[in-house]
Amino acid sequence: MNLETTYLGLKLKHPIIPGAGPLTGDVSKARQLEDHGAPCVIMSSLFEEQIVREQRAAFAAIDEAADSFAEALSYLPEPEGYRLGPDDYLARITYLKAALDIPVIASVNGISPDGWREYPKLIAAAGADALEVNLYHLAADRYESSAEVEERLLESVRAAREGIDIPIAVKLPPFFTSLPHFVSRLEKVGVQAVVLFNRFYQPDIDIEELRTEPTLHLSSPAELNLRLRWLAILHGRTPLELSLSGGIHAATDVIKGLMAGATTVQTVSGLLLHGPGHLAVLLRDLADWMHEHDYTHLDQLRGCMSHQNAPDPEAIERSNYAQILNSWTA
Template structure:
C-alpha cells in the first residue's frame, strides 16, 4: 500500500503531519512526534506582534499597534508572555532540524507586511524546509473593502515568496466572498499550498468584569464538513497543494478529507486530547481500510469525491441543499452531507 504524498515540494511517506501547536514547542516533544510517526512537523507560529516588538520595541508596539490585529491574539493583553522571541524562534528551528529527520515547517502569523520578508529569510537560513503563512485577519471597519483585504494578503504572499526560495503554504480562514478567487490570487502571488482552515478563537465576555475573556475550544469531527466542502471545490483547479486542518480525529475523517482532495492532514486537537501516538493509530487504520477496499495508493483515492470528478457539481450542490431543507420535520435530526 502506497501512502506516499507530496506537499510543498516534499515527498512524504504518508499524509499525516503535525499542525502548528504547542506539541512542537520543545525538542522533547518534537522527538516524540517523530517517534510517533508524523511525516512532517509544523512549528508553532512566530507572531507579527513579536516581530514588531523586535523591530520597534515594546512601547512602539503597544501604543501604535495594540488595536491592529485580530489573531487568537486579538485580545492579548499588553504583557503577553510569548513562548519564544524572534531570535529564540530561529534557534528553535535550527535545533529542531538537528534533532529529527522529518521536515520542519516554520510558521509566521499576521496580517501586515512589517518584517515578514526579513524574518522569512532568517527562517530559511535557520534551516526550515518550508514556511506556512497564517493570514489571520478579521476586518472591523466599514471602509475596508474585500478588495483591500484580499490585496493586502496577496501582497504579503508575493513579498515573502519573492524573498526566499522556501515553498510557501498559506493558511486561510473560510470567510471570503469568493474563496476560489482568493485562492487564484494567492497562487499567482507565489503560494505553493493552501491550508484549510484557520480557526477563529472567539472571546467570551465576563459580564461582571466587563471585559473579553479568551476561550479555547478544541475542534471535533463536526468541523470537518466545511473543510470537505472547500477541499472538494478547490481540488484540481490549481497547481497548489491542499492541506486539511481542523476536524480530523479518526480514520473516517482522514479518509473523507483525502477523498475530497487533501494532500496532507494536519492534526492537532486529536493529539492534544489523546496523545501524539494517535497519529500512528489513525494512519494504520487508514492503510488497513484502503487494503480492504483494494486501493493501491493514496493518489488513486485522492480527490475521488471532489467536484471536478462530478459531471455537474453545481446541480449536486443545489440538489443536496434543497433535499436537506425539504426533508426536515419536527423531531428529526438531520446530518449535512457534502
C-alpha cells in the same frame, strides 16, 4: 500499501501531518511525534505581534519617548509558554533540524506586508524546509473593502515570498467572498499550497463580570464538513496543493479529506486530546481501511469525491439546500 505523498516539494512517508500548535515547536514532543511516525512537523507560528513587540522593545531602550507607546505595548498578548520571540524562534528551528530526521516546516502569522519582509528570509536561513504563512485576519474595518483586504493579504504573501526559495503554503481563513478567485491570485504569487482553514478563536462574554473572555476550544469532527466542501470545490481547479486543517480526529476524517482532494491533512486538537501516539493510530487505521477496501495507493482515493469527480456534485453546492431543510422532522 503506498502512502507516500509529495507536499511542498518534500517527500513525505504519508499525508498525516502534526499541524502548527504546542506540540510541534517543542523539541522533545516533536521527537515523540517523529517516533510515532510523523512525516514532518509544522511549528507553531511566529506572530507578527511578537516581532513588533521585540522591535518596539529595542526602540524603547534607546528612545526617551518610550513612555508614549508603553501603554500600547501592554495591549499585546504576553507570549505563552511555547510562544517564542523571533530570535528564540530561529534558534528553535536549528534545534529541531538537528534533533529530527524529518522535515521542519516553520510558520509565520502576519497581517501586514511590512511584518513579513525580514523574518521569512531568516527562517529559511535557519534551515526550515518550507514555510506556512498564516493569514489570520479579521476584517472589521468598515472603511476597508474586501478587495483592499485581499490586496493587503496578497501583499503580505508577496513580501514573505521575496528573497526566499523554500516552498510556501498559505493558511487561509474561511471568510472570503470568492475563495476560488483568491486562490487563483495566490497561484500567481508563487506559493505551492493552501491550507484550509484557520480556526478563529471566538471571544465569549462573561455576563456577570461584564468581561470579554477569549476562549480556546479544541476542535471536533463537526468542523470537517466546511473543509471538505471547499477542498472538493478547489480540487482539480488549481495547480496548488491542498492541505486540510480542522476537524481531523479519526482515520475516517483523513479518508474523507483525501477523497475531497487534500494532498495532506493536518491534525492538532486530536493530538492534544489523545497524545502524540494518536498519530500512529490514525496511520494504522488509514492503512487498514485502505487494505480492506482494496486501495493500494493514495492517488486512487485522492479527489474521488471532489466536485469534478463525485457522482453527485450538486450535493456539494447549494442546490440541495431547500431539500435538506425540508427533510428536517421534529
